[in-house]
Amino acid sequence: MAATQDQIVEGLAEIVNEIAGIPVEDVQLDKSFTDDLDVDSLSMVEVVVAAEERFDVKIPDEDVKNLKTVGDAADYILKNQDGGIKKV
């Protein structure tokens, strides 16, 4: 069962809260991980690994650098979840 965008943002908010201590309500689509959410490059790896497990998605290292905002990450997960095959 694929997650909706709202569910993905909610999940990312919980992950960012656990790793960086940012309140879940502050984790919004337009927020930058590094500039707004206190997630440095090392902690971003933790966010990615946690998101991979939670949403059954693989995020290769070369794609991580493109995930600047929560919206970027949510879109990526939405497109690639459940093994990367978009179910119609």
Next chain:
Amino acid sequence: MSSTNRTVVVTGIGATTPLGGDSASTWEGLLAGRSGVKPLEGERFAELPVQIAATAAVDPGDVLPRPLARKLDRSAQFALIAAREAWADAGYTAPAGEDDKIVPERLGSVIASGIGGVTTLLDQYDVLKDKGVRRVSPHTVPMLMPNSPSANVGLEVNARAGVHTPVSACASGAEAIGYAVEMIRTGRADVVVAGGTEAAIHPLPIAAFANMMAMSKNNDEPTKASRPYDTGRDGFVLGEGAGVVILESEEHAKARGARVYCEVLGQGLSADSHHIAQPEPTGRGIAAAMQNLLDATDLKPSEVVHLNAHATSTPQGDVAEIKALRKVLGDDLDHVAISATKSMTGHLLGGAGGIETVATVLALHHRLAPPTINVDELDPDVDADIVRDEPRALPQGTIAAINNSFGFGGHNVVLAFRSV
């Protein structure tokens, strides 16, 4: 700006130890003669020959916010907590630069640990085996590197004059303080945050130390296990925590009107070159360090009234230290009130020099030598005045005190302090 042979003073102290979460509660515990040694609960300790340790009185995870704590090894957590207390105690209200009493380029950090982030290394190896490569924390290396506590304290206070980590096993904390004194004396810095930290209470280090026959196996009476100078001593008890002092050039401290605890006269160093882990039985290397201290400073044996001994509660080491003291100080040893605070805190390895410097500074400041507990029957080879059971008042007037730390590898570090 640069100058040499400047006077160095202590303006702040901080600690988190088996006796308390700060320096005040630690000092109170020392004066009360309270043991911080407890049974080690849990299945992972059940097979070990040693099932006791002096665990921290206050868990650092209860003090630091979780997002910060999870990126720091426990040794760095202790160091940060002690450094924050010391920094505030010295009258600084913000990191260097933000607090205009000190510029970042004149501030250093020298915090040492004997073993470094050993629990991080071992825990992450468990993660690698049990959960796979992808789950190994990206913070592992910055957490386990031995310079991590010093670097994290440096980041906290914005230290840019230099961040250093001397490593000499159980002498590390004292060597850090000696190094910091030299940084100020040679003009590299005006203020240095200095001390030692350790967090190695884990089955592997305990199994390893126990197999060296270095640890007490008195599992039945944890609070009696650490008993320096007693005839029944059978090894040290592992402790954890950190002790940190703020060292400052006297002119810098005076210019900002800081409260001064005492002066740091300097250090005496030597190496045994005898055995990688056994103490040299005659105390030759310790005596050399003590003599080097007397040669390098204006300390007079007649003014020394207190000594915080290394005394870890091992059969050989405790006596070798006393022999060395007698050799160098002669009859002047008779007026030195000796305290072995490891009888209460256990042995914090690289943290020992940190918390015992805090204890020595407070002993001078309050003119009270803390007791040595568990000396039921004094070893007849201990020919010195051991403060037993109750604290002892120290004389008025100008007095001096010494703090000894020695480490596996044959490292000997002797620090001297004088009242103000």
